[in-house]
Amino acid sequence: MKGWSEMLPTTKFAPLPPYAKKIDSGVTHPAGFLSAGVASGVKKCGKLDLGIVMSEAPSVSAATFTGNAAAAAPVRLTRETGDCAHLRAVVVNAGNANACTGKQGLADAARMRLLAANHLRLPVEQVAVASTGLIGVHLPMDKIEAGIGAAAGTMGAGASPAAAADDFALAIRTTDKHAKSGALEVRLPEGLVRLRFAAKGCGMISPDMATMLCFVTCDAAVTAEAWAELMHGAVAASFNRITVDGQESTNDTVLGFCNGASGVEPGAAGLARLGEVLQAALLSLAVSIVADGEGSTRTMRLTVTGARDGDEAECVARAVANSPLVKTAFYGRDPNWGRIMQAIGQALGRDGRHALPARIAYEDLVIVEHGQQAALDGVQQGRLTEVMHQPEIDLTVALNGPGAEAIVYFSDLTHDYVTLNAEYST
Amino acid sequence: MKGWSEMLPTTKFAPLPPYAKKIDSGVTHPAGFLSAGVASGVKKCGKLDLGIVMSEAPSVSAATFTGNAAAAAPVRLTRETGDCAHLRAVVVNAGNANACTGKQGLADAARMRLLAANHLRLPVEQVAVASTGLIGVHLPMDKIEAGIGAAAGTMGAGASPAAAADDFALAIRTTDKHAKSGALEVRLPEGLVRLRFAAKGCGMISPDMATMLCFVTCDAAVTAEAWAELMHGAVAASFNRITVDGQESTNDTVLGFCNGASGVEPGAAGLARLGEVLQAALLSLAVSIVADGEGSTRTMRLTVTGARDGDEAECVARAVANSPLVKTAFYGRDPNWGRIMQAIGQALGRDGRHALPARIAYEDLVIVEHGQQAALDGVQQGRLTEVMHQPEIDLTVALNGPGAEAIVYFSDLTHDYVTLNAEYST
Numbered sequence: 102m103k104g105w106s107e108m109l110p111t112t113k114f115a116p117l118p119p120y121a122k123k124i125d126s127g128v129t130h131p132a133g134f135l136s137a138g139v140a141s142g143v144k145k146c147g148k149l150d151l152g153i154v155m156s157e158a159p160s161v162s163a164a165t166f167t168g169n170a171a172a173a174a175p176v177r178l179t180r181e182t183g184d185c186a187h188l189r190a191v192v193v194n195a196g197n198a199n200a201c202t203g204k205q206g207l208a209d210a211a212r213m214r215l216l217a218a219n220h221l222r223l224p225v226e227q228v229a230v231a232s233t234g235l236i237g238v239h240l241p242m243d244k245i246e247a248g249i250g251a252a253a254g255t256m257g258a259g260a261s262p263a264a265a266a267d268d269f270a271l272a273i274r275t276t277d278k279h280a281k282s283g284a285l286e287v288r289l290p291e292g293l294v295r296l297r298f299a300a301k302g303c304g305m306i307s308p309d310m311a312t313m314l315c316f317v318t319c320d321a322a323v324t325a326e327a328w329a330e331l332m333h334g335a336v337a338a339s340f341n342r343i344t345v346d347g348q349e350s351t352n353d354t355v356l357g358f359c360n361g362a363s364g365v366e367p368g369a370a371g372l373a374r375l376g377e378v379l380q381a382a383l384l385s386l387a388v389s390i391v392a393d394g395e396g397s398t399r400t401m402r403l404t405v406t407g408a409r410d411g412d413e414a415e416c417v418a419r420a421v422a423n424s425p426l427v428k429t430a431f432y433g434r435d436p437n438w439g440r441i442m443q444a445i446g447q448a449l450g451r452d453g454r455h456a457l458p459a460r461i462a463y464e465d466l467v468i469v470e471h472g473q474q475a476a477l478d479g480v481q482q483g484r485l486t487e488v489m490h491q492p493e494i495d496l497t498v499a500l501n502g503p504g505a506e507a508i509v510y511f512s513d514l515t516h517d518y519v520t521l522n523a524e525y526s527t
Numbered sequence: 528m529k530g531w532s533e534m535l536p537t538t539k540f541a542p543l544p545p546y547a548k549k550i551d552s553g554v555t556h557p558a559g560f561l562s563a564g565v566a567s568g569v570k571k572c573g574k575l576d577l578g579i580v581m582s583e584a585p586s587v588s589a590a591t592f593t594g595n596a597a598a599a600a601p602v603r604l605t606r607e608t609g610d611c612a613h614l615r616a617v618v619v620n621a622g623n624a625n626a627c628t629g630k631q632g633l634a635d636a637a638r639m640r641l642l643a644a645n646h647l648r649l650p651v652e653q654v655a656v657a658s659t660g661l662i663g664v665h666l667p668m669d670k671i672e673a674g675i676g677a678a679a680g681t682m683g684a685g686a687s688p689a690a691a692a693d694d695f696a697l698a699i700r701t702t703d704k705h706a707k708s709g710a711l712e713v714r715l716p717e718g719l720v721r722l723r724f725a726a727k728g729c730g731m732i733s734p735d736m737a738t739m740l741c742f743v744t745c746d747a748a749v750t751a752e753a754w755a756e757l758m759h760g761a762v763a764a765s766f767n768r769i770t771v772d773g774q775e776s777t778n779d780t781v782l783g784f785c786n787g788a789s790g791v792e793p794g795a796a797g798l799a800r801l802g803e804v805l806q807a808a809l810l811s812l813a814v815s816i817v818a819d820g821e822g823s824t825r826t827m828r829l830t831v832t833g834a835r836d837g838d839e840a841e842c843v844a845r846a847v848a849n850s851p852l853v854k855t856a857f858y859g860r861d862p863n864w865g866r867i868m869q870a871i872g873q874a875l876g877r878d879g880r881h882a883l884p885a886r887i888a889y890e891d892l893v894i895v896e897h898g899q900q901a902a903l904d905g906v907q908q909g910r911l912t913e914v915m916h917q918p919e920i921d922l923t924v925a926l927n928g929p930g931a932e933a934i935v936y937f938s939d940l941t942h943d944y945v946t947l948n949a950e951y952s953t
Contacts, residue, residue, distance in 0.1 A: 168873075168876055168877045169872040170872040170876055170879035170882075171868050171880075171882055171883055172872070172877070202899065203897070203898060224576070235865075237865045237868075238785075238900075318663070346850075346851045346852065348850055348852050349873045351868075351869055351872060424772075424773075424774055425772045425948070426774050426948060432949040433948070438663065439626070439662030439663045440662075440774075442597050442626075443595065443662065443774060443776065443777055446597025447594075447774065447775045449596035449597075451596060454597075455594045457596055471629070472629060473627060474627075482533070485604060496581075516942050516945050519940060519942050519945055522851070522859070523855040523856070523859030523861070
């Protein structure tokens with residue numbers, strides 16, 4: 102509606118493969134998808150807050166949801182009663198999470214789905230529901246109902262599908278400062294396909310935890326199984342590798358739709374390329390969520406190597422990435438490796454002494470060798486100061502074990518984080 | 528040396544049993560213990576930074592150490608080569624943690640112990656070593672050596688043992704704002720015994736994590752087994768129940784000495800009383816560490832009930848107590864139960880839905896009932912605002928399971944925490 106468009110975010114941690122090209126999301130678009138974004142009034146400020154995406158023809162789909170036991174009503178509804186491999190549409194509202202809302206919440210989510218399905222002429226099990234916003238408050242169903250009607254009414258009418266998809270990307274956000282959407286054109290051996298992404302996450306000046314939502318549309322022709330494999334692999338290497346404050350939302354949802362409208366049917370090599378692009382794109386969105394985390398001023402990639410097994414690598418990486426001491430040190434531009442060692446030691450526990458890190462490096466600078474401070478000359482000290490001021494910093498922790506690895510992306514912990522999360526008052 | 532004395536801190540969470548009485552730590556003191564605190568120069572500001580406590584006669588002892596794999600050299604030395612049930616003395620320095628210091632660090636800790644043992648004429652295995660301060664820096668052994676000589680030289684000479692014990696309490700601190708020491712007189716059926724406590728912890732304007740140290744002296748006559756049982760029980764219910772930022776130090780140490788110098792030999796009833804008093808005293812010290820946690824403005828006691836087992840109760844309690852969202856909400860005086868529910872849900876995981884809390888209460892106010900917001904009238908809303916402004920707040924989370932419980936004490940997360948931990952620069 103606004104002629105407004107976004108480019109996929111850029112990060113050194115997720116370079117795009119050469120056969121993928123960023124395209125203007127407001128102009129081109131995966132074929133065969135319709136979108137809408139409207140202001141339903143759930144957000145009091147009158148901003149766009151309700152969106153729908155739909156594939157015009159049958160599509161395959163893949164979904165990943167939060168593992169939180171207090172999963173919100175829309176997550177429970179979609180996960181438990183949706184046909185998650187053959188979804189054709191999703192209806193999303195921002196401003197209210199419909200979480201911790203009991204039976205009424207489930208009924209409201211089901212009504213959102215039914216209304217959208219009726220307007221879109223789809224069976225309910227092919228329509229997903231997602232919500233983000235306040236926890237513990239019932240949805241204002243009169244506004245939601247009118248909003249769904251209005252959104253469905255605009256679909257395919259007036260604005261170009263690409264411009265309408267930009268409205269959808271706006272409508273799913275809460276307090277995100279930076280855009281997290283965009284489109285790609287991918288050159289497969291079999292021909293050109295297009296992907297589009299709309300994500301939100303980690304603006305936490307609303308009273309509750311940030312929710313991460315991401316919706317992907319693609320016009321390649323692939324089977325449900327192949328699409329699920331591509332999506333789950335990409336999510337595992339991107340959204341499941343990030344942390345801002347270690348808090349998993351009740352509403353996290355990643356949904357990918359793939360409708361075949363391009364007519365391009367990738368073989369093994371094409372699927373591999375598509376998977377690689379999907380992973381790079383989701384990682385760039387995931388990193389941009391960390392960079393836009395509440396109060397975040399820098400993003401670290403931590404690689405833990407030499408662990409006994411994947412669980413140990415993961416446990417150590419999360420312990421470092423979620424340590425408030427490590428996070429405040431990065432905020433203070435302080436290369437305080439003692440705090441990293443403390444977090445590693447806590448994760449390994451008393452019997453883990455044998456695995457204590459042989460080496461800690463910040464970018465190319467080894468600052469701990471054999472578990473003790475490495476000697477740095479003047480040039481290296483200068484380089485270390487430079488590194489600590491980078492917006493994106495690469496960290497490596499080499500444990501003293503067989504070799505399992507884990508990677509986590511994390512933000513620093515700042516005064517603004519505390520301000521954003523403390524200054525709200527009910 | 529200074530005629531300066533301290534009373535054991537007071538908290539509503541740890542009322543003293545009626546047969547225990549706070550006494551002036553600068554005047555009276557458990558019999559048969561000598562102490563010292565001197566300025567060795569490890570702390571550049573010239574403050575007291577090296578202390579010794581010794582029992583004049585053989586004593587029994589009990590020790591608890593950090594579970595961190597990166598345990599500091601003094602912890603490793605004492606734990607692995609000390610006679611931890613029959614320690615008679617401890618030498619402590621503040622300002623340098625002697626952690627992540629490799630073989631040189633172990634040799635330095637062993638030299639500290641040897642020097643103290645020679646001065647005190649004790650076998651080395653009866654002398655414990657503890658350190659707190661900077662990680663990753665070698666001890667300045669010339670200063671430590673002179674300091675141990677000076678401290679040992681003052682013991683039993685000049686100042687009263689009680690006044691010297693106050694110097695010891697000062698010498699073990701780093702950046703604590705409040706005192707964490709004091710003495711008690713306990714009326715047992717068999718007669719009067721005395722206990723003295725010196726603790727430190729959680730001032731984190733030093734560059735590394737806070738270390739929790741606590742030293743207890745007692746002049747009752749009990750066996751090593753009975754004393755260990757009393758001490759371990761009290762530590763489990765106090766120091767092991769607190770969290771400021773979820774970060775376990777490399778140097779945490781609790782040591783208790785019991786020398787029988789009062790001649791009072793408690794029977795079963797006396798031991799029970801002694802254990803009860805010990806637990807209340809250690810809990811008051813533990814809570815005062817939370818209250819003095821970096822930037823802390825209030826202390827919460829969280830009781831989780833109705834868990835499947837102790838592990839689940841513990842996991843849920845820690846998840847809530849360490850959630851930066853929950854902690855910033857308390858800083859903002861915001862009764863944001865959605866964040867508590869989110870943390871519980873994350874701890875329980877996807878299969879834990881059945882256990883989701885039936886009830887959340889802040890003090891006497893039930894704010895969540897059957898997993899949803901409880902209706903509060905105007906009077907209750909006013910009471911809730913009052914509760915949120917208390918310095919100590921009692922929280923209850925009732926899960927929907929069989930009945931296991933866990934209690935954790937935690938602080939809020941504030942701007943000052945970030946300032947204290949970010950503004951240091953190496």
